[in-house]
Amino acid sequence: MTAALTPGTSGRRPDPFAGHASPMGHGNMVRKEDARFLRGRGRFVDDIRLPGMLHGAVLRSPYAHARILSIDTGGAESHPKVRAVITGADLERRGMAWIPTLSHDVAAVLATDKVRYQGQEVAFVVAEDRYAARDALSLIEVEYEPLEPVIDAHRALAPDAPVIRDEIPGRTDNHIFDWEAGDAAATEAAFAAAEHVSSCEMLYPRVHPAPLETCGIVADLDPVSGRLVVYATAQAPHAHRALYSGIIGIPENRIRIISPDIGGGFGNKVAIYPGYLCAVIATSITGAPVKWTEDRSENLMSTSFARDFHMRGEIAATRDGRIQGLRVQVLADHGAFNGTSQPSKFPAGFFHIFTGSYSVPAAHCTVRGVYTNKAPGGVAYACSFRITEASYLVERLVDVLAFDLGLDAAEVRRRNLLRPEQFPYRCATGWEYDSGDYPRAFELALEMAGYDELRREQARGRRTRAETGEGTVMGIGLSFFTEAVGAGPRKDMDIGGFGMADAAELRVHPTGSAELRLSCMSQGQGHETTFAQIVSEELGISPDDIEVIEGDTDRTPFGLGTYGSRSTPVSGAAAVMAARKVRERARLVAAAMLEVSADDLVWDKGRFHVRGDRAAGVGIGEIALAAHSGLELPEGVEGQLDATCVYNPPNLTFPFGAYLCVVDVDPGTGQVTVRRFVAVDDCGVRINPAIVEGQVHGGLADGIGMALMEVMAFDTDGNHLGASFMDYLLPTSMECPSWELGKTVTPSPHHPIGAKGIGESATVGSPAAVVNAVLDAIGVRHADMPLTPAHVWSAIQGRPLRTDLAIG
Amino acid sequence: MRVTVTVNDQDYIRDVEPRLLLVHLLRDELGLTGTHWGCDTSNCGACTVWLDRVPVKSCTVLAVMASGSSVRTVEGLERRGGELDQLQVSFALCHGLQCGFCTPGMLMTARWLLDRLPDPSDVEIREAISGQTCRCTGYENIVRSIRHAAESERAAG
Ligand code: FES
Ligand code: FES
Numbered sequence: 001m002t003a004a005l006t007p008g009t010s011g012r013r014p015d016p017f018a019g020h021a022s023p024m025g026h027g028n029m030v031r032k033e034d035a036r037f038l039r040g041r042g043r044f045v046d047d048i049r050l051p052g053m054l055h056g057a058v059l060r061s062p063y064a065h066a067r068i069l070s071i072d073t074g075g076a077e078s079h080p081k082v083r084a085v086i087t088g089a090d091l092e093r094r095g096m097a098w099i100p101t102l103s104h105d106v107a108a109v110l111a112t113d114k115v116r117y118q119g120q121e122v123a124f125v126v127a128e129d130r131y132a133a134r135d136a137l138s139l140i141e142v143e144y145e146p147l148e149p150v151i152d153a154h155r156a157l158a159p160d161a162p163v164i165r166d167e168i169p170g171r172t173d174n175h176i177f178d179w180e181a182g183d184a185a186a187t188e189a190a191f192a193a194a195e196h197v198s199s200c201e202m203l204y205p206r207v208h209p210a211p212l213e214t215c216g217i218v219a220d221l222d223p224v225s226g227r228l229v230v231y232a233t234a235q236a237p238h239a240h241r242a243l244y245s246g247i248i249g250i251p252e253n254r255i256r257i258i259s260p261d262i263g264g265g266f267g268n269k270v271a272i273y274p275g276y277l278c279a280v281i282a283t284s285i286t287g288a289p290v291k292w293t294e295d296r297s298e299n300l301m302s303t304s305f306a307r308d309f310h311m312r313g314e315i316a317a318t319r320d321g322r323i324q325g326l327r328v329q330v331l332a333d334h335g336a337f338n339g340t341s342q343p344s345k346f347p348a349g350f351f352h353i354f355t356g357s358y359s360v361p362a363a364h365c366t367v368r369g370v371y372t373n374k375a376p377g378g379v380a381y382a383c384s385f386r387i388t389e390a391s392y393l394v395e396r397l398v399d400v401l402a403f404d405l406g407l408d409a410a411e412v413r414r415r416n417l418l419r420p421e422q423f424p425y426r427c428a429t430g431w432e433y434d435s436g437d438y439p440r441a442f443e444l445a446l447e448m449a450g451y452d453e454l455r456r457e458q459a460r461g462r463r464t465r466a467e468t469g470e471g472t473v474m475g476i477g478l479s480f481f482t483e484a485v486g487a488g489p490r491k492d493m494d495i496g497g498f499g500m501a502d503a504a505e506l507r508v509h510p511t512g513s514a515e516l517r518l519s520c521m522s523q524g525q526g527h528e529t530t531f532a533q534i535v536s537e538e539l540g541i542s543p544d545d546i547e548v549i550e551g552d553t554d555r556t557p558f559g560l561g562t563y564g565s566r567s568t569p570v571s572g573a574a575a576v577m578a579a580r581k582v583r584e585r586a587r588l589v590a591a592a593m594l595e596v597s598a599d600d601l602v603w604d605k606g607r608f609h610v611r612g613d614r615a616a617g618v619g620i621g622e623i624a625l626a627a628h629s630g631l632e633l634p635e636g637v638e639g640q641l642d643a644t645c646v647y648n649p650p651n652l653t654f655p656f657g658a659y660l661c662v663v664d665v666d667p668g669t670g671q672v673t674v675r676r677f678v679a680v681d682d683c684g685v686r687i688n689p690a691i692v693e694g695q696v697h698g699g700l701a702d703g704i705g706m707a708l709m710e711v712m713a714f715d716t717d718g719n720h721l722g723a724s725f726m727d728y729l730l731p732t733s734m735e736c737p738s739w740e741l742g743k744t745v746t747p748s749p750h751h752p753i754g755a756k757g758i759g760e761s762a763t764v765g766s767p768a769a770v771v772n773a774v775l776d777a778i779g780v781r782h783a784d785m786p787l788t789p790a791h792v793w794s795a796i797q798g799r800p801l802r803t804d805l806a807i808g
Numbered sequence: 809m810r811v812t813v814t815v816n817d818q819d820y821i822r823d824v825e826p827r828l829l830l831v832h833l834l835r836d837e838l839g840l841t842g843t844h845w846g847c848d849t850s851n852c853g854a855c856t857v858w859l860d861r862v863p864v865k866s867c868t869v870l871a872v873m874a875s876g877s878s879v880r881t882v883e884g885l886e887r888r889g890g891e892l893d894q895l896q897v898s899f900a901l902c903h904g905l906q907c908g909f910c911t912p913g914m915l916m917t918a919r920w921l922l923d924r925l926p927d928p929s930d931v932e933i934r935e936a937i938s939g940q941t942c943r944c945t946g947y948e949n950i951v952r953s954i955r956h957a958a959e960s961e962r963a964a965g
Contacts, residue, residue: 017897017900017901020901030900030901031900031903033908034899034900034905034908035900036908037905037908037911038882038892038896038899038900038905038908038911038915039842039882039883039885039886039892039896040840040841040842040843040881040882040883040885040912041842041883042842042908042909043841044841044844044909046835046841046845047835047841049836049839129836130832130836131825131827131828209943210943211907211909211943212844212846212852212854212907212909212910212941212942212943212944213844213846213907213909214846261907261908262907263844263846263907263908263909264906264907264909264943264944266943295848296846296847296848296849296852297848523907524906524907524908524909524944525906526906690903691903693903694903694906694944694945694949695906696946697945697946697947697948697949698906698943698944698945698946699946700946701943701945701946701947724847724848724849724851725847725848725849725851725852725941726849726851730941730943732937732938732939732940732941732947733933733934733935733937733938733940733947733950733951734934734935734938736946736947736948738930738948738951739946739948
């Protein structure tokens with residue numbers, strides 16, 4: 001019935017999977033991290049208990065927009081278990097009430113003058129246990145003067161709209177930025193000359209990544225050494241250390257950030273949140289470690305949301321559906337502070353890749369960012385810095401074009417997809433796509449799905465329904481996406497002033513086992529396995545003998561962390577290059593050992609042998625031992641084989657894919673059932689195929705969630721209507737079909753092993769396929785996400801509702 | 809209030825506030841942090857444990873309600889001597905977990921399912937875990953893992 005636990009008895013794995021030998025190098029293997037998670041021995045932030053640890057809780061604003069008249073903390077302070085109460089006024093005295101964001105703005109840590117969104121942080125209580133800290137929140141009295149909130153982004157720039165950021169001297173409106181990309185004149189000319197123009201207004205609503213583990217921290221300042229240790233849900237530990245240092249004035253060498261196991265991130269755990277800073281301040285006030293774990297509604301109401309792009313797209317084409325130009329105007333709702341975590345030169349992220357996968361001669365976009373009385377954020381939820389919005393826009397527009405011209409959506413895509421000979425392809429807005437064979441992936445998806453037969457089935461179903469008036473209607477939705485992941489290069493891309501590069505340090509121990517220290521940070525992607533396999537492939541050391549270390553600034557090199565599908569493109573490349581340096585050093589040592597010239601050695605799966613004499617050789621383990629021994633080492637080898645690489649990517653990698661979704665819709669209720677989902681992904685060379693597929697599965701579920709269920713809507717008072725899992729609906733096992741995956745492999749020409757990122761592909765590509773399928777089923781030109789039964793039903797009635805606002 | 813509870817075959821006596829949730833008793837008082845917490849509204853199932861052999865959401869049970877009962881958590885899924893349950897093995901072999909946060913709850917529900925229904929259909933598996941959220945796997949490999957465990961257990965007799 002059960003598998004035997006045989007520590008260290010067969011093979012090298014000290015776990016029950018010893019019998020399942022790991023491959024040398026790339027391929028499927030049991031993940032190295034699984035043994036602890038399966039036994040409940042993961043170590044997440046909230047699992048950490050330090051001696052004398054106190055607990056924090058945050059008092060939040062019930063109003064979306066209100067002036068704070070007074071805060072009385074006396075009641076809370078007299079609670080017997082309360083050790084400290086911190087307000088904005090306390091922080092103001094320390095110069096920490098406001099902190100810089102990553103997008104050239106400032107954000108309040110604890111509100112001083114006004115609250116600007118519902119759920120904003122107002123005070124922080126530190127008590128002896130979780131429950132007492134919560135109790136004390138209700139003893140704080142805050143007097144508010146409610147102000148008119150700005151909830152609808154379209155109203156933010158009205159002349160009479162209240163000014164949200166009136167603390168900024170001279171500010172008289174809610175405008176943040178205007179940004180554009182592409183060639184306006186050329187695009188104008190393309191539209192003027194076009195045989196046909198289709199346009200469509202569409203909303204990519206505000207959604208939330210909602211990792212299953214919420215955000216949290218344990219902050220521990222040692223009053224004697226002055227050293228601060230922070231355990232936190234941090235996707236970018238090194239960036240966090242630098243930011244904490246800048247904000248609180250402790251030098252980096254006295255700050256240690258530890259990201260233990262992270263229970264999903266998806267971009268939610270990139271930013272530094274007020275609760276973290278309050279815990280850090282609280283440990284310095286109380287002299288005790290302070291834990292703060294947010295609850296689910298805090299997570300949904302106040303931490304980084306995603307999207308909220310109101311888009312008006314236009315597509316110019318010939319009458320037979322060949323695209324001549326694309327144009328889009330975006331109104332971007334950034335909430336009360338401009339706090340997106342993205343490369344600082346790109347206020348709309350990478351949205352300007354909106355020409356997608358098509359040959360588009362001319363394109364232009366403008367993006368206008370505005371403040372509203374909602375939480376800050378904007379880039380989160382596996383979006384690759386807003387490529388999700390771009391991909392949705394173009395894939396929806398192509399379907400609208402097909403709808404208007406009466407053409408088949410697959411045929412329109414076929415006529416416009418980039419051809420293999422166009423690569424490397426420079427698109428109209430300046431991106432250089434590294435590699436791709438789009439028609440191959442597209443045709444594979446159609447073939448896997450049986451597209452023609454599905455269309456025939458649809459036609460039959462429509463006839464039957466026309467005759468009987470009964471039954472569900474079936475829809476087929478397509479999308480073809482192109483991603484751009486693995487930022488930098490550092491000259492073009494920085495976060496908070498730090499160039500987007502990542503580092504790897506590889507140590508090879510005397511007996512040939514190794515450890516790889518990385519600046520990225522897994523949140524479930526399986527880095528301990530994938531990165532061990534990367535090094536294994538290069539050096540011929542078993543992945544079981546390679547320890548991957550990340551998430552601890554004391555033990556890893558500086559780098560920008562994991563988000564935007566960066567790990568394999570950037571850190572993966574760093575690991576390869578470090579391993580290759582080790583190999584070259586090993587060659588010199590092997591030459592000394594074998595007393596031959598280094599040029600006469602041939603590398604073969606973990607071993608150097610003399611050219612023409614396979615028997616005369618030494619393995620990497622022997623070489624490692626020699627490199628640590630008394631052997632006279634050749635010039636160029638100081639001793640040992642260890643190597644480091646800081647990898648500055650020459651370009652992003654451009655994974656892509658073709659998705660097809662089949663839905664059945666009940667026109668009487670608007671209920672959508674996803675019957676099938678076919679996903680063909682190309683992420684270049686796959687290191688661990690099972691992990692890649694797992695990433696795709698998760699992203700496809702996200703796509704179903706966003707297309708059909710997930711939205712953070714607000715009422716006109718600014719009340720958050722998606723503040724719990726009762727209201728913010730996530731897909732369960734019942735809404736997800738069994739995914740049908742396919743793949744093509746087009747290596748990246750500039751990545752050392754030809755790999756591209758995969759973490760966000762499916763989240764980027766899938767929502768459009770689901771929406772296109774639902775609209776295809778009901779024969780409606782456009783309706784906004786999420787296509788809940790109510791919205792589908794309204795769309796069928798010809799009266800689509802706004803999905804982001806509850807009016808009245 | 810005094811709670812006397814058996815967790816993973818070990819007896820514990822604790823004096824707790826009447827409002828203490830079972831999930832917090834397990835995690836904060838007994839140090840059994842394998843059981844996770846993920847929502848305020850009994851939706852996510854990260855906290856699923858067995859109470860007298862039936863899966864419950866431990867965020868929705870007061871610790872005092874468990875008094876006199878026996879609780880099993882993921883830490884108690886291994887057999888004596890540290891043998892892993894077949895489900896734990898199958899989840900690893902089928903890549904049924906990514907971040908691992910939902911995994912303990914999934915395992916407890918799946919074990920309960922297979923104890924009652926050794927040969928569940930995919931629909932039955934999906935229904936069994938439908939009260940539990942996973943944000944990483946899209947459920948596919950969780951379903952596959954549970955099916956793999958069922959097949960392995962049947963093959964082993
Ligand atoms: S924590 Fe118990 S159901 Fe979410
Ligand atoms: S594996 Fe991350 S929530 Fe399920």
